[in-house]
Amino acid sequence: MTKNAAYILEIINHSDSHLTAEQIHQQLKEENKSVAQATVYNNLSSLYQQGMIRKISVEGHPDRYDKMRRHDHLVCRNCGKLSDILLEDLTEQIQKQVSIPMISYDLKVNYICDECRQKMQNT
Numbered sequence: 022m023t024k025n026a027a028y029i030l031e032i033i034n035h036s037d038s039h040l041t042a043e044q045i046h047q048q049l050k051e052e053n054k055s056v057a058q059a060t061v062y063n064n065l066s067s068l069y070q071q072g073m074i075r076k077i078s079v080e081g082h083p084d085r086y087d088k089m090r091r092h093d094h095l096v097c098r099n100c101g102k103l104s105d106i107l108l109e110d111l112t113e114q115i116q117k118q119v120s121i122p123m124i125s126y127d128l129k130v131n132y133i134c135d136e137c138r139q140k141m142q143n144t
C-alpha cells in the first residue's frame with residue numbers, strides 16, 4: 022500500500038462521521054500531508070476495490086466512505102444525513118437464498134431525522 026493510501030485508510034478508520042472525498046482531502050491538508058485531490062479519488066477507489074473501505078451512495082449526495090466494521094445505516098430521506106445502527110447480521114440468511122458466494126451487503130434504512138422533522142413541523 023502506498024503512503025497516501027495508508028493515510029486515507031487511517032482517516033476513514035478513525036472517523037465516526039461519514040466523510041466525502043472532499044472532506045478527506047481537507048483533513049489531509051490539515052495534517053500537512055499535501056495530496057492532490059485526484060490522488061485522493063484514485064486511492065479511495067482502489068481501497069474500495071480491495072474491499073478495505075465501504076462506499077455509501079445516496080442519491081443527490083456525494084459518495085461517502087466508511088470503515089468495514091459491520092454495521093448498518095439510517096439515511097434521512099430529506100437531508101441525506103447518515104447515522105450508524107447495528108442490526109442483526111443477515112449474511113447467513115441472505116447467503117441461504119443466493120446460490121453464489123456473496124461478498125457483502127449494504128442495508129440502508131430510510132427515515133426523517135429529528136432536525137428535518139422539526140423543520141417540517143415549523144413550516
Ligand SMILES: [Zn+2]
Nearest residue numbers: 097100134137
Ligand atoms: Zn434530515
Ligand SMILES: [Zn+2]
Nearest residue numbers: 087092094105
Ligand atoms: Zn457507518
